[in-house]
Amino acid sequence: MTTVTASTDRPRARQPRMPIEVRREQVLDAALRLITEHGYAAATMEAIAREADLAKPRVYSAYPGRGPLLNALFERQEQRALATIAEAVPADFTGYESALDVLATAAENLMRAAAAEPAAWRLLVFPADEAPPEVRQHVHTSRTFAVDQLRVLLVWARTVHPGLAEVDGDLAAEMLAAAGERGLRLVLQDPDGYPPERFAAFVRSWADIFFR
Structure with missing residues (x-):
């Protein structure tokens, strides 16, 4: 049986x-x-x-499949990053008296966003060597958007800070974007050592000299 x-x-x-x-x-x-x-x-x-x-x-x-899944992930993270950048560096400067205030607020807002969701920002700020080409394209798109936002800010800044008339706006936007990228890396690598408030204070003291 x-x-x-x-x-x-x-x-x-x-x-x-x-x-x-x-x-x-x-x-x-x-x-x-x-x-x-x-x-x-x-x-x-x-x-x-x-x-x-x-x-x-x-x-x-x-x-x-894996390809469509990863592409959807990259697109989602890019859209979130673009929304954060747009909010941090507004296109409408009504209510602001100086570019110094805009930059200091933007720096603090952006760093707070990165500190709040470090995993999401690492995907764009630290693209690994083995990252698919799509990732680097999304990183490039986000950076280009940030530079464009900064160009708009600098055009407005010239209207309230006549001393900026001779400054190369395109180069200044690129340099500010590079500084922002470095700031994001520091926040993600050492959030305790580089809190958002520290960046806001630094930007305010630096911009106070630059925008005199």
């Missing part, structure tokens, strides 16, 4: 259904954690499913 032994493997618990938009965010968040902690090679579809605590078919229902 043959004895039938019950399997000791328990089926995976049924996962609650959720809107596909919510599922996609869950998958992208899991991919972001893997990349920032272990590098791009670690972000396989199987690993992402484990990180998100989802069955692999659920991950594939959100994104058909």
